[in-house]
Amino acid sequence: MKNRLKDLREDHDYTQQTVADNIGITQRKYSYIETGVQPLTAELLVSLARFYGVSIDYLLCETDIPDRYPHR
Numbered sequence: 773m774k775n776r777l778k779d780l781r782e783d784h785d786y787t788q789q790t791v792a793d794n795i796g797i798t799q800r801k802y803s804y805i806e807t808g809v810q811p812l813t814a815e816l817l818v819s820l821a822r823f824y825g826v827s828i829d830y831l832l833c834e835t836d837i838p839d840r841y842p843h844r
Contacts, residue, residue, distance in 0.1 A: 795819040
């Protein structure tokens, strides 16, 4: 998952600080999450999915389809 978070952030040209500010944590904590040092809580997982507009499954690398609600 850590690569997925970094890839999403870089694809949007966001800094770690920008993401951290938008989900209500410090840049240091976000850095730890992005690098896998600190586990991601369910609450932060939901916040990140909402921030990026992707599904939780996408963040968890359970799917390669980023849409929150995939088209069928």
